[in-house]
Amino acid sequence: MANVLIIGAGGVGQVVAHKCAQVEEVFENITLASRTKSKCDKIAAMLPRKIDTAEVDADNVPELVKLIKKVKPDLIINVALPYQDLHIMDACLETGVHYMDTANYEPPEEAKFEYKWQWAYQEKFEKAGLMALLGSGFDPGVTSVFTAYAKKHHFDRIHTLDILDCNAGDHGLPFATNFNPEINIREITANGRYWENGQWVTTQPMEEKRVFNFPEGIGDKDIYLLYHEELESLTKHFPEIERARFWMTFGDSYLKHLEVLQNVGMTGIEPVEFQGQQIVPIQFLKELLPDPASLGPLTKGKTCIGNIIRGSKDGKEKIYYIYNTCDHQDCYQEVQSQAISYTTGVPAMIGAKMMLEGKWMKPGVWNVEQMDPDPFMDDLNKYGLPWQETWLDKPFQ
Template sequence: MSKVLIVGAGGVGRVVVHKCAQRKDIFSAITLASRTKSKCDEIAAEIKDVTVKTVQVDADNVPALVALIQQEQPQLLINVALPYQDLTIMDACLETGVDYLDTANYEPHETAKFEYSWQWAYHDRFKEQGVMALLGSGFDPGVTNVFTALAAKKYLDVIEELDIIDANAGNHGQPFATNFNPEINIREITATCRHWENGQWVESAPLTTKRVFDFPEGIGPMNIYRLYHEEMESLVKHIPTIKKAQFWMTFSDNYLKHLEVLQNVGMTRIDEVEFQGQKIVPIQFLKALLPDPASLGPLTKGKTCIGVIARGTKDGQRKQVYIYNICDHEACYQETNSQAISYTTGVPAVVGGIMMVTGQWHAPGVWNMEQFDPEVFLAELGPMGLPHRVVEGEWPEL
């Protein structure tokens, strides 16, 4: 039995609290912390059979985080705050000797550049302190890394090509909205695209490479666009046989048209501009105008389909395998008051936490998901609400 401290009270934080509360056999006590305590209180009130303690904390403030950790004495801290805050929270965990888990890698405020280098640099310090950090325990990154590790362990002797494909076939009926933090979402999508090919990163303009993919189980054909996503960075490092890796995501024509207009008028800029004597960041102002992703839960219908296609050889023969999950927005909302985007990120965070506190995945240092046994993780993930399916040899190359 372990005490868990959850930092962040957005849509993913809500799912993490619900799912930790469902696992009283693992988590003996839950504390939820955020800059805005009222958000924590709202989530805590939804949990009927477990008491969730709520506190206010500024996740940019290391001494405040250290004081909170020392007060609560958790065995694990689950970070579902903003990616900007990863390093301050890691610093606090390092100082207090508490294991750390997040769902997205660090990104500095001043540039839309997300990569693992900053967090990997903590490895030796965490190892020396006997503390573990598990990076990217969401879905993508996270479960997609685990799917890739499963393909390498069970279905292919050598992985040569990898396509990670993320479809949100849901509809919330809003003219324009993002399914998670608008600022992070738009920064990610509008960044220069990179994919891995023949031992190097190849750059291209964002959203210029388009394919049509026929998704399984009734979702059908959808437009997918290539963009950069962080799990590719760790996967090509830890599975060096991969010669080509790409990440694909679905976007509706309506979404892309709105995004194009917002870019053209400067609303997606991340640098400061002066307005009526004050400094503002346009994308942060835009975030304030757009619907709160948490408000989309009761409105969203349809499904997500996120998975990986791995190609390579098995027993000397060319082979490919497609491993994926289908998740229903309405079912997620009924269970956790959150739509499937938050659900598919929050559930793996809790499962990663279970792996750590039970010792099934535990080693001092800083680690990515694919560096541990995928089968024990997936054995827990399915019953927690995200079962996977495996199809061998039916999908065309992208």
């Protein structure tokens, strides 16, 4: 029985609070904290049992430390903004509390998704006898565990890895992002990048496009090559991988809106002066776009996220496809949130559960693929993200 502090009350925080509240045998006491306490109170009112709420500025380490000392959690589940990861890790070190998150640190001043800042905390956490678990969302997270599971059970060696993220849901709005607009747009407008033969290959944004026939009735969708942070950790921890790529679906309307917004400067991250005030265009755009948490009741359709892995076993080459499909409306009925938040929030709860149960508990800073995948995979089936696996006849080109 454990005491957890969840930091972040957006769409993912809402799902994490719901799922933790459902597993009372592990999460005995739950506190949900955010810069805006009213958001926490709104989520708390939805839950089947009582949780505590608090206000905290996750950019302010002394404020975080004060709250942690008051709550006395065994673990902090960080689902705040990626810019705040290091502040929360610092507060954990100061107070002697375990840490986990769903997305790697990103400096506010540049769109750069790298683990180096958090990996640099390895020795500090190890010496403190504390664990920091990085990237326990879906991608990164489940896709990373899928890779570890495939290597453990199906392959002697992995040759190529393709992660395919499809959102076939439709919310009926002209333009909206399914998670934090600032993070989402920064990710998509950055150059593409993939790993091949021991080095990174850079592409222009949306330069590489394929069509893939997704399972469970989703059908053919356009997918585009992006850089995604799990490629960095997976190629580090599975150095035999010769090529690793990440693909995501986008509709024509979404891409056209994004192109116009870029052309007029609304996706910029450098401050501009307007009527005597410094304004970051993408942060202003975020305020104009629909709140991702509001998309739940509107979104219909499915997500499908998974890995196509080509490798060898006993000298024979095989092509393996492992994936999860999730229905937006089913997610909304359970936790009042759409599937994008659900597919990140459920693995966050499971990662926390792995740590608190001692199945994943090791001092230092670790990515999820460095842990035993089997108990996590079992819990995916148990807590709302069942996975399917199949063998393919031909490789994904």
